[in-house]
Amino acid sequence: MNASFPIIYICSAYRNNPRVNIMRAREYCRFAVRRGCIPLAPHLLFPQFMSEEQDRELAIHMNFVLLRQCKELWAFGMEITEGMQMEIAKARSLCIPVRYYNTKCEEVVWG
Numbered sequence: 526m527n528a529s530f531p532i533i534y535i536c537s538a539y540r541n542n543p544r545v546n547i548m549r550a551r552e553y554c555r556f557a558v559r560r561g562c563i564p565l566a567p568h569l570l571f572p573q574f575m576s577e578e579q580d581r582e583l584a585i586h587m588n589f590v591l592l593r594q595c596k597e598l599w600a601f602g603m604e605i606t607e608g609m610q611m612e613i614a615k616a617r618s619l620c621i622p623v624r625y626y627n628t629k630c631e632e633v634v635w636g
Contacts (some may be wrong), residue, residue: 530596531596533557534621535566536612539603549628556630567589567591589615597622601630 535553538546550566557564567588575584585608592598598616600609600623617625625633 530551530561530563532565532594533562534592534595534598534612534616535564536598536600536609536616537566537568538604538606538609539568539572540608541606543577544574549601553599553626553630556626557599565595585611588612592616592621593619595621597624599624599626601626602628 535550537550537553539550540546547569549615550569554564554566554569567584570575571587572586577584589612592612592615595616598613598621600613602609605613613623627633
């Protein structure tokens with residue numbers, strides 16, 4: 526087992542279909558754990574006590590604070606949403622590596 530347990534930011538869709546996207550995000554987190562990483566998926570945590578409509582800007586700011594603690598950002602899915610684009614851009618501005626995966630957790634080359 527990897528003793529370092531790097532923290533990986535899990536970036537995936539949320540807003541367009543929360544019920545399905547939460548199930549997918551949980552699977553993406555399991556995938557990261559199986560790879561010896563600690564997954565960080567704020568979109569699984571913050572909706573528990575924050576409103577997407579009222580607290581979106583605050584949640585995005587908090588996401589960026591957490592992203593700074595991560596070794597990599599892993600983006601999942603076949604569509605990069607507006608929110609995901611912001612997280613990816615922030616990771617790149619912080620020189621945090623970005624990796625892309627499809628919904629089956631297979632690494633892909635994006636763009």
